[in-house]
Amino acid sequence: MPSAGPTSARLTSPVLVGRAAELDQLRAVVRQPPAVVLIEGEAGIGKSRLIQEWFAEPALAGVTRLVGHCSPVREPLPFGPVIDALVTATIPEHAELSPVTGALRPLLPELADRLPPALPPLGSRRQERHRLFRGIRELLAELGPTVLALEDLHWIDTGTEELLRFLADRPPAQLCLVLTYRREDLSDPDTPAVVPVGSTVNRCRLRLPPLDVDQVAELIAAVGHAEVSPEFARYLHERTSGIPLAVEEALSLLRDRAGSGKLPAGPGSAGPATDPDPGVPPALRDAILERVARLSRSARRLLHAAAILGHPATEELLVRVAGLPPQHRTAGLAELVGRGLLGPVGEDRYGIRHGLASQAVLDSLNEPTRRALHRRAAAALLARGEPLPLAQLARHCRGAGQIDDWQRYAEAAADQAIALGDDGTAAALLRDVVARPGATTETRVRIAIKLGRAALTGLSHGDAVAILRQTLATPDLPTEARGELRLCLGILLRNQIRAAREGWTELRTAVGELADRPGPAARAMASLGAPYLTDGRHLAEHLEWLDRAAATAARAGDPELVSVVEVNRATALLATGDPAGWRLAGGLTDPLMTVNAAWSAICVGRYAEAEALLADGAALAADATGSYLGCALDGTALLFDYAVGNWAGLAGRAEELIRTAADVPSVVTEARLVLGQLALATGELPEAEAQLTEATGSVPVAAAAAGALIRLAAATSQLTAAEHRIRRGLAMIRDKGVWCWAAELLPAAVAVLTRLPDGQPAARKLVDEFAAGLAGRDAPLADAALHGCRGMLAEADGDLLAAAAQYREAAWAYAVLPHPYLAAQAWESRGRCLLAAGRDGVPPVAEAAEVFERLGASWDLARCRHLLRNLGRTLPHRRGRRGYGEQLSPREREVVRLVRTGRTNREIAEALFLSPRTVEAHVARALRKLGLPSRRALVA
Numbered sequence: 002m003p004s005a006g007p008t009s010a011r012l013t014s015p016v017l018v019g020r021a022a023e024l025d026q027l028r029a030v031v032r033q034p035p036a037v038v039l040i041e042g043e044a045g046i047g048k049s050r051l052i053q054e055w056f057a058e059p060a061l062a063g064v065t066r067l068v069g070h071c072s073p074v075r076e077p078l079p080f081g082p083v084i085d086a087l088v089t090a091t092i093p094e095h096a097e098l099s100p101v102t103g104a105l106r107p108l109l110p111e112l113a114d115r116l117p118p119a120l121p122p123l124g125s126r127r128q129e130r131h132r133l134f135r136g137i138r139e140l141l142a143e144l145g146p147t148v149l150a151l152e153d154l155h156w157i158d159t160g161t162e163e164l165l166r167f168l169a170d171r172p173p174a175q176l177c178l179v180l181t182y183r184r185e186d187l188s189d190p191d192t193p194a195v196v197p198v199g200s201t202v203n204r205c206r207l208r209l210p211p212l213d214v215d216q217v218a219e220l221i222a223a224v225g226h227a228e229v230s231p232e233f234a235r236y237l238h239e240r241t242s243g244i245p246l247a248v249e250e251a252l253s254l255l256r257d258r259a260g261s262g263k264l265p266a267g268p269g270s271a272g273p274a275t276d277p278d279p280g281v282p283p284a285l286r287d288a289i290l291e292r293v294a295r296l297s298r299s300a301r302r303l304l305h306a307a308a309i310l311g312h313p314a315t316e317e318l319l320v321r322v323a324g325l326p327p328q329h330r331t332a333g334l335a336e337l338v339g340r341g342l343l344g345p346v347g348e349d350r351y352g353i354r355h356g357l358a359s360q361a362v363l364d365s366l367n368e369p370t371r372r373a374l375h376r377r378a379a380a381a382l383l384a385r386g387e388p389l390p391l392a393q394l395a396r397h398c399r400g401a402g403q404i405d406d407w408q409r410y411a412e413a414a415a416d417q418a419i420a421l422g423d424d425g426t427a428a429a430l431l432r433d434v435v436a437r438p439g440a441t442t443e444t445r446v447r448i449a450i451k452l453g454r455a456a457l458t459g460l461s462h463g464d465a466v467a468i469l470r471q472t473l474a475t476p477d478l479p480t481e482a483r484g485e486l487r488l489c490l491g492i493l494l495r496n497q498i499r500a501a502r503e504g505w506t507e508l509r510t511a512v513g514e515l516a517d518r519p520g521p522a523a524r525a526m527a528s529l530g531a532p533y534l535t536d537g538r539h540l541a542e543h544l545e546w547l548d549r550a551a552a553t554a555a556r557a558g559d560p561e562l563v564s565v566v567e568v569n570r571a572t573a574l575l576a577t578g579d580p581a582g583w584r585l586a587g588g589l590t591d592p593l594m595t596v597n598a599a600w601s602a603i604c605v606g607r608y609a610e611a612e613a614l615l616a617d618g619a620a621l622a623a624d625a626t627g628s629y630l631g632c633a634l635d636g637t638a639l640l641f642d643y644a645v646g647n648w649a650g651l652a653g654r655a656e657e658l659i660r661t662a663a664d665v666p667s668v669v670t671e672a673r674l675v676l677g678q679l680a681l682a683t684g685e686l687p688e689a690e691a692q693l694t695e696a697t698g699s700v701p702v703a704a705a706a707a708g709a710l711i712r713l714a715a716a717t718s719q720l721t722a723a724e725h726r727i728r729r730g731l732a733m734i735r736d737k738g739v740w741c742w743a744a745e746l747l748p749a750a751v752a753v754l755t756r757l758p759d760g761q762p763a764a765r766k767l768v769d770e771f772a773a774g775l776a777g778r779d780a781p782l783a784d785a786a787l788h789g790c791r792g793m794l795a796e797a798d799g800d801l802l803a804a805a806a807q808y809r810e811a812a813w814a815y816a817v818l819p820h821p822y823l824a825a826q827a828w829e830s831r832g833r834c835l836l837a838a839g840r841d842g843v844p845p846v847a848e849a850a851e852v853f854e855r856l857g858a859s860w861d862l863a864r865c866r867h868l869l870r871n872l873g874r875t876l877p878h879r880r881g882r883r884g885y886g887e888q889l890s891p892r893e894r895e896v897v898r899l900v901r902t903g904r905t906n907r908e909i910a911e912a913l914f915l916s917p918r919t920v921e922a923h924v925a926r927a928l929r930k931l932g933l934p935s936r937r938a939l940v941a
Contacts, residue, residue, distance in 0.1 A: 013249055013341065014223040017054045019216035020047065023207050027055045027179075031064070031148060033203045035172035040181040042209035045246030048181040051209070052150050065090060065147040071156040072312050080164045082151050083137060084108050090144055099139040104132045130160070131631070134167045142173035154182035158426050170660060211243030220248055250289060250358075253341075289361045292340060299325055299333035304342055304353070308362040309374040309400075312393075313352035321381040322374060375400030391417060395430065408434050412448065419451070428465065435468050445472045446482045450489060466493055484514025488525050499666050499698065501534035519557035526550035527566050532573050532737065533699040540577055540738045547573060568594040576601035576701070578741040578778030583610075592618045593630050600637045603644060604701045605741050606782025606818050611641055632658070636668035639675045646821040648856050652679050670698030674706050681709050682822065682853075683895075684860030685902065689713055701742045704730055708745035715753050723753045731767070740774025744783040745823075747771050751790045755797035765794055785814030789827055796830075801838040805831045812845075825852035829865055836872055843869065859895040889930055896923040897931075900939055 017024065023040075030036045042048050056066045069086030087105075092098070092115045103117035122129065141147055151165070168178060212220065218234035241247035293301060306322035307314065314322075320330045334351065337343035346352045353359040366374070379397040382390055391414035398407035411430045418427035431448045449472035469490040473483060488511045494504030508525045515522035530547035532540050547570045554562040567585065574582030575598055582601070599614035618634055635658050642651055655672040662668045677692030690713060696706035707730035714723035727750045734743045747767070754764035768790045775783050792807030808831035815824035829849035835842030846865050853862040889897065899909045906920045924936065933939050 014220050014245075016223050017047075017050060018220045018223055018245070019212045020051050020054075020209070023051060023209065024055060026205055026207060027051070028058075028060065030203060030205045031061070031177050034146070034175045034177050036177045036203035036205065037169050037172075038177065038179045038204075039206040040179065040209065041184050041206065042181075043183055043244070045244040046209045046211065047245045048209060049152060050245070052152075052179065052181070056148070056150075061148070063146065065144045066150075067147065068150045068152065071151065071153040071158070071161070080108075080133070080137070080161050081158070082161050083149070083164060086149055086151070087112070087137070087140065090140075092140075092143065093145065096143040098143055099136075101132060102136045102140050102143075104129075104136040105140060108133070128630075130163070134164055137164065138168060138171065138173060141168075141176050146175045147173070148177045148179060150179040150181070152181045154180050155184075160421065166660065170657065212238070212245060212248070213243060214238045217241070217243060217248055220245065221252065224249070224252060250292075253292065286361045286364075289342075289358050290365055292342065293362060293365070296340070296342075297333065297336055299323075299329040300336040300340075303330075303333045304337055304362060305366060305370070305374060306378075307337075307343060307351065307353050308359045308366075309371070309378055309397075311359065311396075313346035313350035315349055316351065318381055318385075319351060321384070322378045324377055372401050376403070379403070379406070392426070392430065399433075404437070408437070408444070415448075415451070428468075432468055435472065442475055442478065445475060446478065446486065450482075450485055466490060469493070480514050481518055484511045484518070484525075485521055487511035487514060488521050491525065492528050495528060495531075495534055495536070496667070501536035504534075505529065505536045505538065519553045520559055520562060523550045523554040523557055523559075523562055523566060526553060527569050530566075530569060530573065532577060532739065533701065535697070535700055535703060535733055537736045539736065543573065544570075568597075572597045572601045576604045577739045578605045578775075578780035578783070580779045583779075593633065596630065596633045596637055600633075600640070603637065603640050605778075605780040606644075606744065606785070606820070607779075608641065608645055608818050608820070611637075612645075615641060632662040632665045632668045636662070636665075636671040640671055643675045643678060644818070644820050646819070646852075646856055648679065652676060655679075667698045670696045670702050674702050674709075677706060678709055681713055682856065682858035682860055684863070684899070686713055686717065688902075700733060700737050700739065704734060704742045705745045707733075708747075708749040711746070711749035711753060715749070715756070720753065720757065724757070727753060738774070740771055741778050741780030741783040743771060743774075744780070744786040747783075748786050748789045748793070751793045755793055761794070761797050764797070768794060781814065781818060782820065785811050785818070785820075785823070785827075788814060789830070792827075792830060792834075796834055801834040802840075805834040805838070805840075805842075808834065809845075821852050822856060822858065825849040825856075825858075825861070828852075829861070829868075833868060836868075863895075889927055893923050893927045893930070896920060897927050897939065900924060900927075900936065 027038065030038055040048050040051065052068070055061070067086040067090060069082035069084075071082045087109060088111050090112070092112060096115075098115070098117055100117050101120070103120045106113050106116050106119045109116065120132070141149065151161075154165075157165075165178070165180070168176070172178065214231075214235050217238040218231070221234060221237065237248060237251060241251055293304060296304065302323040302325055303319050306319050310318070310322060316330065316334060319334075320327065323333075325333065334343065338345070338351075342358065343351050343353060353362070363371075375397045379394055379401060382394055382397065389410075391410050395407050395410035395414055398404075398410055411434050415427040415430040418430070431451070435445050435448050449468050469486055472478075473486050473490070478486075487507045491504045491506075491508035491511055494500040494507060496504075508529050511525045512522055512529070515525060526546050527550040530543050530550055532538075532543040547566065550566045551563070551570065554566045571582050571585035572594065574585065576582075595614055595618035599611045599618060602608070602611035602614060615634070615638060618630075635654070639651065639655055639658065642648070652675075655676045658672040659669050659676075662672070673692045674696040677689045677696060680686075680689035680692060690710065693706045693710050693713070697703050707726055711723050711726050711730070714720070714726060730743075730746045731750065734740060734746065751764045751768060754760040754767065768787070771783075771790065772787055775787060788807050788811035792804045792811060795801075795804035795807055808827045812824045812827035812831060815821075815827055826849070828845040832842035832844070832846030832849065835845065846869060850862055850865040853859075853865065896909060906917045906924070910917045910920045924939075928936070928939060931939065
């Protein structure tokens with residue numbers, strides 16, 4: 002039996018080699034909180050060592066330092082890595098914790114004596130989750146200057162990822178968040194930004210490269226070998242690819258082989274390299290396995306147990322899994338710690354020091370040994386009692402070949418994950434069970450439906466759709482089971498995946514399969530009754546489905562379902578301009594339905610009612626932020642504020658909503674519509690096109706986006722592209738038969754058609770079709786647009802005074818709604834016609850310019866100025882001081898903003914209807930006022 006002599010410990014450099022620049026960056030970042038640092042590097046590159054060295058510096062003595070680790074086998078516990086880190090925190094005696102931190106009591110029993118009382122349940126898992134997010138943020142804020150390091154983010158679970166996104170966007174003022182990950186193990190290697198970062202947060206990304214030959218030589222010298230030949234350093238660099246951990250392991254092995262405590266004289270003594278497993282560097286694998294072979298039997302068995310467990314474990318658990326008698330435990334553990342193969346983690350746990358070492362040990366085990374270890378691990382975890390680590394039990398039972406037990410524990414772990422909102426973990430667990438060749442049809446159906454239902458309000462839409470489709474392909478599936486699977490699939494496809502036509506087909510089929518189950522059948526019919534999606538179905542057909550849903554829900558005897566269907570019908574009628582909708586919507590008490598009604602009111606231009614409904618919805622929601630309801634509120638509020646002219650800070654809110662509501666595609670498309678419309682109003686045409694092209698959600702949103710894209714194409718003389726977008730937009734409206742949703746599409750389309758050769762007859766026919774579609778509809782936004790379209794027809798006919806009169810009617814109608822931006826466009830058109838007719842058109846153009854300037858619509862404002870300048874007229878000056886001193890004028894601010902987007906003077910001149918020389922003068926004055934030496938400094 003080999004003994005554990007002093008030369009058997011792994012050589013570790015006492016100094017950090019090759020990372021001086023990265024350490025300097027970390028020191029700088031922590032001095033400017035709040036901050037997010039991403040540290041990227043392959044396994045063994047030294048990410049953890051870098052953090053350890055930084056944490057040990059005297060400069061961080063007064064800073065709270067917390068470390069958590071993500072794991073490839075994570076129990077479905079809320080935000081486990083962050084909670085693991087917070088357990089070690091010391092709450093200051095003077096801290097006055099917010100009551101919301103009481104929500105953390107169940108997660109942090111170790112800190113319960115310092116936390117406020119527990120909070121009552123909210124009844125919504127999204128709202129519960131957001132309250133926990135707030136509690137964690139408030140607790141971190143009370144800790145004062147804090148560095149929270151989370152390692153191995155490539156193994157992050159869904160819940161922790163959402164929490165990090167929340168913290169990164171709204172961090173405590175003194176928090177520095179440090180995240181390490183391996184790019185090659187990310188689910189999407191092309192997306193290294195593990196979390197998005199708010200614009201006010203200091204950010205830093207470090208990529209740790211392998212050591213070069215000189216740094217390898219420095220590392221060799223640091224571990225006690227001052228005289229190293231360049232040849233030996235090059236040899237070791239080639240053998241280890243410059244990975245610091247591999248270098249240290251190789252040095253340990255070479256020293257032990259030499260037997261004298263010194264390195265061999267030359268590189269040849271190390272022997273040839275082999276590479277049967279590219280996952281672990283050859284030198285590291287060979288070094289580890291040779292050192293394992295030198296262990297005593299008890300130490301080797303404990304190391305095998307640590308590798309099979311895959312996470313830090315107590316001494317007792319390691320001994321039970323290893324199957325060792327108690328008298329051998331201390332000597333075996335001491336040997337492993339002394340050799341540097343096992344290390345203490347926290348107060349009472351031990352773990353293999355590095356994932357590569359663990360993988361090398363696992364790969365060396367034969368199948369019978371591996372199964373026996375998994376079997377003992379499952380038994381040992383069960384013997385510990387409640388709460389059972391369900392995900393770990395599932396893994397070990399599977400590894401032991403205990404398939405029935407694996408399925409039971411995996412499904413129980415998935416249930417736990419779903420209850421906690423961790424749908425990603427649930428999907429991973431259930432996907433494997435469903436894919437098992439021996440799984441029964443009953444099991445597959447049960448699990449697929451379970452995952453599908455969770456995905457309706459969760460995140461793992463892709464996984465759920467794949468499993469539902471796979472299960473539906475099972476032959477001889479019972480009809481009712483097939484119907485319920487198809488119900489989940491159809492709703493997911495329509496609402497989450499944005500495959501509305503395919504979802505329609507699935508739901509239509511599900512109705513027949515659920516003929517004997519009125520409850521689920523009514524839900525399928527209600528989804529088919531939603532008229533908002535681009536599924537090619539006419540409004541009349543949607544209303545028929547809503548009628549059928551109401552009758553079927555009544556037959557099911559479920560009052561709640563009856564109420565849901567009735568409210569769905571009311572909002573559908575409201576959104577399509579049917580006056581009966583307001584009668585049905587009276588007395589709404591459900592916050593989500595109230596917000597849906599507000600959205601419907603915005604679709605037709607009933608902004609006063611929308612404002613009241615939004616206020617009611619916010620009041621009915623106790624704490625909606627971060628929930629689906631909160632996302633719906635925020636998205637609807639964006640549409641409302643854009644329409645009524647509340648543009649201050651609107652772009653920032655839309656950008657934030659795109660980040661925080663990524664799992665709610667309908668809300669994201671609304672935010673993109675607003676961003677695109679704002680970009681178009683300010684002349685940022687590439688940004689406008691990019692955002693508007695992605696705004697393809699509901700028909701009202703897609704139609705509004707199409708109208709803006711047609712305006713953009715026409716402004717840049719791309720009439721062929723404009724015609725193409727007109728055809729697509731009109732086909733969507735005609736398919737649906739809801740002309741009030743064309744309120745922003747029709748004016749843009751008519752403006753283009755009247756410019757085309759022989760396009761006026763088509764424009765006139767289209768306006769007549771629009772007017773017929775609005776008959777009997779309560780749609781004031783579309784009514785105002787109809788006046789504008791008639792003004793365009795009169796202008797094209799050369800009847801300028803009649804056109805000016807129609808534009809005046811449009812402007813007044815828009816102003817009453819109110820929709821100041823569209824009203825200003827109508828005033829501008831009226832002024833243009835009056836000027837062309839030899840009348841005084843300056844007042845309406847001035848009115849338009851004043852609104853454009855107030856909104857910040859610089860593209861439109863420049864167009865007004867250009868119009869008058871071409872006619873030898875100027876806008877009347879407003880009263881008050883005209884000089885701006887050392888402050889930037891509005892025009893200079895416009896120019897500066899466009900310079901910072903990277904545009905040339907000529908491109909800015911085209912966007913603002915100025916000459917390049919004028920733009921050059923504005924840039925020069927702005928640089929002088931800002932005290933900047935160059936245009937490059939302004940961009941930076």
